[in-house]
Amino acid sequence: xxxxxxxxxxxxxxxxxxxxxxxxxxxxxxLLMPPLLWIGVVYVGSLFALLLQSFYSLDDxxxxxxxxxTLATYQQLFEGSNVQIILRTVVMAALVTVVSAFIAFPIxxxxxxxxxGWMKALFYLAVMMPLWSSYLVKVYAxxxxxxxxxxxxxxxxALHMGWLLDGVLGLPIVGGPSLSFSYVGTxxxxxxxxxxxxILPTQAAxxxxxxxxxxxxxxxxxxxxxTFRTVIFPLALPGIxxxxxxxxxxxxxDYIIPQIVGNSRxxxxxxxxxxxxxxxxxxxxxxxxxxxxxxxxFYLWMAKRMGAFDVL
Amino acid sequence: xxxxxxxxxxxRRFGAIxxxxxxxxxxxxxxxFALLGPSGSGKTTCLRLIAGFEQPDEGHIEIFxxxxxxxxxxxxxxxxxxxxxxxxxxxxxGENVAYGLMIKGVGKAERETKARDALAMVKLAGYEGxxxxxxxxxxxxxxxxxxxxxxxxKVLLLDEPLGALDLKLREQMQEELKSLQxxxxxxxxxxxxxxxxxLSMANRVAIFSEGKIVQVGTPADVYERPxxxxxxxxxxxxxxxxxxxxxxxxGSATWTSLRPERIEVVATGAGVxxxxxxxxxxxSVVSYQGAVTxxxxxxxxxxxxxxxxATTPFNKGDEVTIAWPMAAMVSMGDAA
Numbered sequence: 001x002x003x004x005x006x007x008x009x010x011x012x013x014x015x016x017x018x019x020x021x022x023x024x025x026x027x028x029x030x031l032l033m034p035p036l037l038w039i040g041v042v043y044v045g046s047l048f049a050l051l052l053q054s055f056y057s058l059d060d061x062x063x064x065x066x067x068x069x070t071l072a073t074y075q076q077l078f079e080g081s082n083v084q085i086i087l088r089t090v091v092m093a094a095l096v097t098v099v100s101a102f103i104a105f106p107i108x109x110x111x112x113x114x115x116x117g118w119m120k121a122l123f124y125l126a127v128m129m130p131l132w133s134s135y136l137v138k139v140y141a142x143x144x145x146x147x148x149x150x151x152x153x154x155x156x157x158a159l160h161m162g163w164l165l166d167g168v169l170g171l172p173i174v175g176g177p178s179l180s181f182s183y184v185g186t187x188x189x190x191x192x193x194x195x196x197x198x199i200l201p202t203q204a205a206x207x208x209x210x211x212x213x214x215x216x217x218x219x220x221x222x223x224x225x226x227t228f229r230t231v232i233f234p235l236a237l238p239g240i241x242x243x244x245x246x247x248x249x250x251x252x253x254d255y256i257i258p259q260i261v262g263n264s265r266x267x268x269x270x271x272x273x274x275x276x277x278x279x280x281x282x283x284x285x286x287x288x289x290x291x292x293x294x295x296x297x298f299y300l301w302m303a304k305r306m307g308a309f310d311v312l
Numbered sequence: 313x314x315x316x317x318x319x320x321x322x323x324r325r326f327g328a329i330x331x332x333x334x335x336x337x338x339x340x341x342x343x344x345f346a347l348l349g350p351s352g353s354g355k356t357t358c359l360r361l362i363a364g365f366e367q368p369d370e371g372h373i374e375i376f377x378x379x380x381x382x383x384x385x386x387x388x389x390x391x392x393x394x395x396x397x398x399x400x401x402x403x404x405x406g407e408n409v410a411y412g413l414m415i416k417g418v419g420k421a422e423r424e425t426k427a428r429d430a431l432a433m434v435k436l437a438g439y440e441g442x443x444x445x446x447x448x449x450x451x452x453x454x455x456x457x458x459x460x461x462x463x464x465x466k467v468l469l470l471d472e473p474l475g476a477l478d479l480k481l482r483e484q485m486q487e488e489l490k491s492l493q494x495x496x497x498x499x500x501x502x503x504x505x506x507x508x509x510x511l512s513m514a515n516r517v518a519i520f521s522e523g524k525i526v527q528v529g530t531p532a533d534v535y536e537r538p539x540x541x542x543x544x545x546x547x548x549x550x551x552x553x554x555x556x557x558x559x560x561x562x563g564s565a566t567w568t569s570l571r572p573e574r575i576e577v578v579a580t581g582a583g584v585x586x587x588x589x590x591x592x593x594x595x596s597v598v599s600y601q602g603a604v605t606x607x608x609x610x611x612x613x614x615x616x617x618x619x620x621x622a623t624t625p626f627n628k629g630d631e632v633t634i635a636w637p638m639a640a641m642v643s644m645g646d647a648a
Contacts, residue, residue, distance in 0.1 A: 215365050216398035218385040220412035220463065230415075234402045307402075 054286035065282055073283040077291065082271070086291055089268040092183070093251035096190040097198075097244045103191070104198040104243065105236075111199075112206035127196045135193065139260050142189045146179035146261060153178070176263055186262035190251050197246035205239025206232070241308045248299065252292040268292065314377030316341045316467055316499040317362055322371030324357055331357040333523035334371070339467075339516075341376075344493050344500045346510035349520030350546065355503045358520075359469050362501065364388045376466055390467040391460035395475060397452045399444040405431070405455050406440030412463040430458040433492070450481045457489075461496070470502035474509060486513055507547045511535060519543050539644055544569035551575075551616050553641065560613065561589040563641040572606065574640035575618035577626075578633040590635040591616065598626050609634050 009015045020027040056065050057072045076082060111123040130138065145151050156165040168184060169175040176182030209232060217227040255269030266274070268288055275285035303309070317339040324332040332354045339345045347355035360366040361373060364385035373380050380388060391412070399408050406427050407414075413423035424440075431439055434454035444452065453473065460468055473489070474482045490513050493500045504510050510517050511531040518528045519542075527534055527543045538544035541552050551570040553561070558568035584590040593611035604619045607626050611634075618634055626632075 210396075210398065212394055212396070212398045213400060215363075215385070216392070216394055216400075217411075218365075219363060219390075219392045220459070221386050221415045222411075223384075223386050226415055230411075231400060 050286050050289060053282050054290050056283045058281045058283055063280060073287045076284055077287050082288075085266050085268060085271050085288075088265065089252055090295065092187065092190065092267065093248045095187060096194060096251045097247045099187075099191055100195050100198040100247045101202075101240055101244060104195060104202050105240070108199050108203035108206055108236075108239075111203050112209075113211075127199050130192075131196055136256070138193065139189060139257055142185075142192065143180050143261050146185045146188070148178035148180075150178075150180070180261050181263055183262065186258050189257050189261045190254070193257065194247040194250050197250065198240075198243035201239040201242035201246070202236060203239070205236045205242075209235045237308045241303045245296065245300070249292060249296050252295065313341065314374065315339055316343065316376060317501065318372075318374040319358070319361075320372040320374075322358075322361065322368045322373060324354075324361060324366055325369050330523045332361065332368075335523075335525055336371075337518060337525060337528065339499060339501060341499055342497050344490065344513060344515045345502070346514035346517045347501065347503045347520060348505070348507060348510040348517050348547070350505055353520035354523040355505075355518075355520045356471060359392075359471055359501065359503045362467065363390060363392050363469055389465055390469055391463050391465035392469040392471065393453075393456045393460050393473050395471040395473075397456040399452055399455055399459070401444055403444070404440065405436070405442045405444060405447070408444065408455060409440075409459045409462055411459060416463075426462055427458075430462040431455070433461070434458045435488075449476055450485065453477065453485065457492075461492075461498075465498065467499045467501060470500060472503055472505070474504075474506075482509075489513060511547070517547075519546065521546075537642055538569050541567055541569075541644065544642075544644060549617065551614075553614070557613050558641060558643070561591070561641065562638060563589070564643045566643045566645055569642045569644055570616070570636060570640055572617045572619040573604070575616060575620075575634050575636045577607075577618065577620055577624065578635050584633070584635045587638055588635040589638055589641070590633055592631070592633050595626050595628055595630045595632060598628055607632075 009018050053065075054073055055069050055071070056067055057070045058064070059066050077086070107123075107127075111120065115123050147153075153162075153165065156162050165179075169178065169182060174183040174187075176185075179185040179188070213231055213235070214227055217231045218224075222230060253269050255267070255273045258267045258270055268291060272285045272288045275281045275288065315338040317337070319335050319337040322332055322335045323330060335354070335358060337358075347358055349355045357366060361368055362375070364380065364383060368381065375388065375390065400411065403411065406424065409427040409430050410418075410423040413426060418426070428437070428440060431437055431454075434457050436451060436454050436458065439447075439451070439455075444455065447455065453476075457473075470489075474485050477485060486509060489500070502513070514531060516528065516530055517534050518525050519534060520526070521542050527539050529537075534543060534547050538547060538550070544550035544552055549572060551572065553563070553568040553570060555565040555567060559565040578584055578590065591609075591611040591613070593609040593616070595607050596610045596615065597606075597608040599606045600622065603622060605622045605624075605626065606617060606619050609616050609618060609632060616634065620626075
């Protein structure tokens with residue numbers, strides 16, 4: 001019996017496979033179509049619609065949106081209270097990001113360099129577990145912790161450190177009647193909530209720094225401090241930048257945390273929430289939304305210029 | 313003059329494993345010294361002890377007469393070429409080479425000149441501005457070499473320096489390393505599991521087995537006069553004769569090494585030359601290797617491997633007489 005060099009296609013599946021084998025571009029096109037449609041229409045499309053809205057304006061008398069191109073809405077962004085909202089939010093996001101980076105780095109470094117076996121599992125669990133529980137529950141829990149009758153006040157008094165807490169609350173701007181009604185409180189909750197998003201990318205970046213780079217650096221005469229500055233930190237920087245994109249943009253856009261923990265002064269997210277809801281001022285809400293996008297674009301451009309992505 | 317590197321009864325344990333077990337060794341200044349052994353034999357740990365990445369649990373280490381226990385790697389005047397080169401990906405080739413000088417605070421202009429010279433020395437002139445990712449394996453190897461040598465180390469350590477290169481490149485680099493070492497006069501200590509590499513490059517070789525040095529000597533010493541079955545087997549290949557077999561062929565009643573290339577096949581009808589031992593047997597394996605053919609001859613006592621010129625063809629099952637000079641039987645003493 002002789003064997004045929006080529007077998008006949010088996011069934012309809014086999015026939016389709018043969019078509020794809022002969023025309024690989026067709027397969028690529030079919031595979032890419034759904035994600036491209038999703039990103040193109042649903043994602044970029046809606047973003048574009050948002051951008052378009054920001055160039056309309058609201059008629060003050062009728063409360064209706066005037067569908068006519070204008071920069072008046074953007075002009076409103078730079079008026080008194082609106083500028084305050086933007087500045088307040090950007091400063092908060094920047095502080096949250098910097099402090100998160102400082103807290104996250106040693107944890108990420110330990111996890112990447114030293115933790116092995118069950119210690120590593122424990123690390124992932126500890127970092128990720130807060131992400132599994134409801135965000136609202138955590139924020140309300142913090143409200144209780146930070147309240148005047150809360151555990152922090154109690155603890156401070158028990159340690160006879162009440163004066164320190166009162167001192168912090170007595171500070172202008174950042175202070176307030178209690179931690180849960182102050183910027184300090186808002187800040188603490190932001191750092192708590194977004195910290196995992198800083199730790200994980202930093203840890204991933206540090207994980208990719210081979211141990212023998214550190215040995216090579218020491219071998220070439222660098223003491224641990226020099227090795228950190230010239231080898232470890234530059235190689236971890238893309239991870240820190242990735243983490244800071246999360247912490248920074250999430251803080252810029254959040255409207256729940258400052259509403260539950262904080263004073264009555266608005267942040268960008270809250271402004272958008274109020275404007276698109278009761279006020280019905282979609283154009284100004286859209287203009288506010290464009291602010292974080294512009295800031296993030298600028299931030300990434302700066303990071304790229306400083307060489308943060310050179311090793312990627 | 314004190315030796316370049318001195319190990320006195322050095323041990324290093326990892327948990328229950330004695331990676332280095334009571335090693336004593338003197339490496340002379342200007343030597344090209346090979347640490348040879350199978351993986352896990354402790355040779356790399358010895359290199360890391362010299363570099364300072366490991367500290368001995370017991371014993372004493374000196375580099376040019378100075379005690380180095382407790383001295384961190386960044387305060388030792390030795391440099392290492394790492395097995396996978398460990399070039400910094402966020403720096404250009406030039407910055408990599410100048411790294412050690414930058415750390416020492418050498419001015420920009422001076423370190424750039426020195427880096428350029430070092431790259432020229434390893435035949436990579438003009439590569440300063442390249443990214444390390446753009447280099448081939450052989451080029452990375454050269455950059456790693458330049459990065460170490462630019463610091464003017466007293467001892468250069470090389471960890472399996474040619475392991476990742478293909479055969480042709482490896483042979484070329486062997487020659488270059490050898491001539492570089494001769495011209496610089498720096499002590500080179502290199503780790504390898506490749507006995508051919510050790511024999512062709514080194515002035516002296518230390519052979520490691522299970523954390524201990526089993527023999528130290530020139531390449532000719534360890535090849536021609538192995539003192540143990542392990543060395544006879546690991547360095548080149550060898551027929552190991554038991555004391556009884558060695559005695560029956562006129563050798564001394566000790567474990568004896570007989571190199572395959574010393575065994576000849578006696579032509580049919582010709583007698584066994586004087587001063588030769590001989591045996592008859594049947595060819596069981598024929599392996600053509602280009603320049604030579606390796607045949608395994610099953611004699612009444614044991615199978616013997618012989619390397620013979622490829623000019624005479626052999627077939628499996630041929631009845632042959634083999635002979636070897638009495639002097640080719642090297643007694644390894646009582647070592648098993």
